[in-house]
Amino acid sequence: MRLSKKKRQSRLIESFQKNPFLTDEEMAKQCSVSIQTIRLDRMELGIPEMRERLKHMAEKSFDEVRSLSPEEVIGEVISLELDQSGVSVLEISVDHVFERNQIARGHYLFAQANSLAVAIVNADLVLTRSAAIRFVRPVTLGEKCVAHAKVVQKQPSRFQVDVETKVLDDMVFQGVFDVYRATN
């Protein structure tokens, strides 16, 4: 169903605010218009393209990971506030899927969420004690998984970190991680 230009543009503003990782292509599909139309909309509205949006986010809120070497985080960390929250993106490639059905293997989604849960903790030694996780819907080749992690409970040596991973608006994974942090 095609929306009026006004409705489409207000939807654009809302969608990009909710999910800065949305590409023009995905947005075009959602609105049943061409990519060119979305680009023009963005220009009229003054919304920068995705790469610029991410750069802006990264500059605004980017603490350095302390508990891991940055390259040990599975997925790309896009935003990080130590002891508060973090966001990472993992695009599902052929290396991540079962050969027979192109569905992403669960441990990659787990690894993305788990490493983000560890990365947001401000300590040199952080280990996962336990986790309760749920694979909400299968993720397939090419999908972009955006994980949001949030510290919901802090004790001197234990943190509870909740992680929600979405593909566009679809929840695909949820996890509650209980992590241990060594107090120095």
Place this chain on the structure above:
Amino acid sequence: MRLSKKKRQSRLIESFQKNPFLTDEEMAKQCSVSIQTIRLDRMELGIPEMRERLKHMAEKSFDEVRSLSPEEVIGEVISLELDQSGVSVLEISVDHVFERNQIARGHYLFAQANSLAVAIVNADLVLTRSAAIRFVRPVTLGEKCVAHAKVVQKQPSRFQVDVETKVLDDMVFQGVFDVYRATN
């Protein structure tokens, strides 16, 4: 503390029965004797060496994995009875550990357990729905993780699989996996 030969030999029988993956070297360390002594004990007792023990186990109880390509299982599957139980071994290499402390990354232990939980189900399409997991103690470089999976509940389209992973006698990981299996 050194045991008498008789006590050592009865301990050997018990240990190898409980854990067929024990090497002579590990057993020697446990008993504070030389590897040669353990070899002689095994000969006297008629216990074959580890490679032979594993081969024997493998011949005795080895169904074929159906839900995955065999090379998609993380770790080496040593025993498998579809819809019943399975055992796999994962030796922690430099690829599996954090560079700064040589502790195995949680997602590898999760991947071993999760893929085994899927592998033991007799169906073409098996997906993990949810899991509750616990990392009992850190695992370090070179340790050999033996995961035992057991189907504890069967419904037509849902199985509960419990997995316990040990290094020698030490529990290092526990997981309860709720897996979905497509009924054909």
